[in-house]
Amino acid sequence: MALSKDLLEILACPKCVREPGCTGELEYREAQNQLVCHHCGLIYRIEDDIPIMLIDEALPLEKA
Numbered sequence: 001m002a003l004s005k006d007l008l009e010i011l012a013c014p015k016c017v018r019e020p021g022c023t024g025e026l027e028y029r030e031a032q033n034q035l036v037c038h039h040c041g042l043i044y045r046i047e048d049d050i051p052i053m054l055i056d057e058a059l060p061l062e063k064a
């Protein structure tokens with residue numbers, strides 16, 4: 001099951017959302033079950049339709 005659009009719209013990168021002028025906008029990669037932040041280059045995984053929005057659990061984009 002895919003994440004709902006409503007949920008996606010409220011999700012933001014917890015790291016970037018604190019930066020002035022940054023929305024923390026995420027790209028949803030449905031096939032990989034990932035949310036990608038292109039601002040800081042972190043990937044947040046989704047487990048059982050629940051995005052793991054923790055900086056400590058995120059992976060660097062270049063290693064994915």
Ligand SMILES: [Zn+2]
Pocket residue numbers: 013014015016017024037038039040041042
């Ligand atoms: Zn970010």
